[in-house]
Amino acid sequence: VKMAVTLLLLPVLLTVTAALRPHGMNYGLERFLEHHGFQFNNDEPVEVRWFNQTLDHFNPQDRRRFSQQYQVNMNYYQAGGPLFILLGGEGPASTSWLSNPTAIMTYAKHFNAAVVQLEHRFYGKSQPFLDFSVESLRFLSSRQALADTANFITAFQQQRNLTDSKVVSFGGSYSGALSSFLRTKYPHIVYAAVATSAPVEAELDYVEYQEVVGRSLATSTHGQECVDVIKQGQAAATAKANDPSQQKQVIADFKSCPGFTFDSPMDTENFLDTLAGNIDGVVQYNLDEFHGKNPTVQSMCDVVHSEASDPYTAYVKLQAYLLNATGTACQDMSYADFVSTLRNISLPAGESGLRTWIYQTCTEFAYFQSFDSVNQPFGSSVPVKFFEQQCVDGYGLPLVPDVNATNTYYGGKNVQGTRIIYPNGSIDPWHALSIISDMGVEDTEIIFINGTAHCANMYPSLDTDLPSLTAARAQIVTTLEQWLA
Secondary structure, eight states, rough: OOTBBBOOOOTTTTOOOOGOOOHOOOOOHHHHHHHHTOOOOOOOOEEEEEEEEEEEETTTTOOEEEEEEEEEEOOOTTTOOEEEEEEOOSSSOOOOOHHHHOHHHHHHHTTEEEEEOOOOTTTTTTSSSSBHHHHHHHTTTTHHHHHHHHHHHHHHHHTTTTTSSOOEEEEEEEHHHHHHHHHHHHHTTEEEEEEOOOOOSOEEOOOHHHHHHHHHHHHHHHHHHHHHHHHHHHHHHHHHOOOOOHHHHHHTTTOOOOOOOOOSHHHHHHHHHHHHHHHHHHHHHHTOOOOOOOOOHHHHHHHHHHHHTTTHHHHHHHHHHHHHHHHHHOOOOHHHHOOOOOHHOOOOOTOOOHHHHHHHIIIEEEEEEEOOOOOSTTSSSSOOOHHHHHHHHHHHHSSOOOOOHHHHHHHHOOOOOEEEEEEEEEEEEEGHHHHHHHOOOOOEEEETTOOOOOGGGGGGOTOEEEEEHHHHHHHHHHHHHHHHH
């Protein structure tokens, strides 16, 4: 998933099934810091510690434990100040959040808060087992992760003499949803929450994702032309991919890695989903004033505009531009190769989170970003069944994730937690599953930020920030001041 949100250092063009790749809040932060010249300081004053965590919070007969990483910055804490906890998501917990002038650290300085980040079980270095077998992954769920956090907060407050401190949870993307759920399910432990770009609604066929991508592409100076040319280009690529006489050429045009052929319908769908996913990743992390080698909505549409009279040529040129931006020589579009990667149960060297995050989509949230809507630019050749089949091929799981159970447990868009702030960006495709209008729940603050993308309000502030983004950060402070008074 392009989320999730909520945490990896992956290139935009990771050519596995594009709509399910984990990204999350860390990916955007690291790219942001590198581009804007922030100095990384991953030693002081951030402490990296380990917590002896319960493996199964819902089976008292199981007394097993595992080591869970957490990171602490007490630099701004003064007696009586709150405890801010940043929830890890679908990737390694980066100390950069606590060692740079990110939003949470700016808030910590303002409120004299202690700050701690807790890494999510099965991601980064917080590994309960030595493999990612389906048997091991039985213990990977959002419910276990929330119980981890509640257990950790209680112990940490006692250890650091913070039992009187009000706790505010923070998160972005998947961990933004966790932040909302944590306040809802553990209101006696967490006093308030900020849930940025939080997809609180589990949805099987998430057609709105590509719909928002289309609307976001139309925000460039080239307007609807950009969307129309991309739509026609994808349609031409689809036609060629389904024509045996043109398959060799289309494979070469879009720089598929050597050996790729359209052996099965899944290969065709993976090919077309990868092309769309390359664009999706740029839209999701589109950052204002963020140029250099990194593509933006505007720069993509500039490329398309230069060849607008020939949509297929424009689309080939756009995909080449996106590949060149990341130094990618070719794209592995083989579905069999993807499934082979997905079935690898060994702990990856970088704890990338691919197998673990897709497991969570297959068991809890789905978020399958199909082409099933007519109101998006990528045609209709990637149905929701393409993603459902991955759950079978990768894990032997039932075809359809039970998203109804997830929404029944948490509430979906009817989540009832109070004192929760929901910031979302208008460009971000994930806002369609978040809270962007008044639900009638007491003490809920909804902040819709025009012109910004995924988790943008969590990054360090810049002089070039849109006024809407500056106002959103100020509104978060004002609201927290009222609640923490």
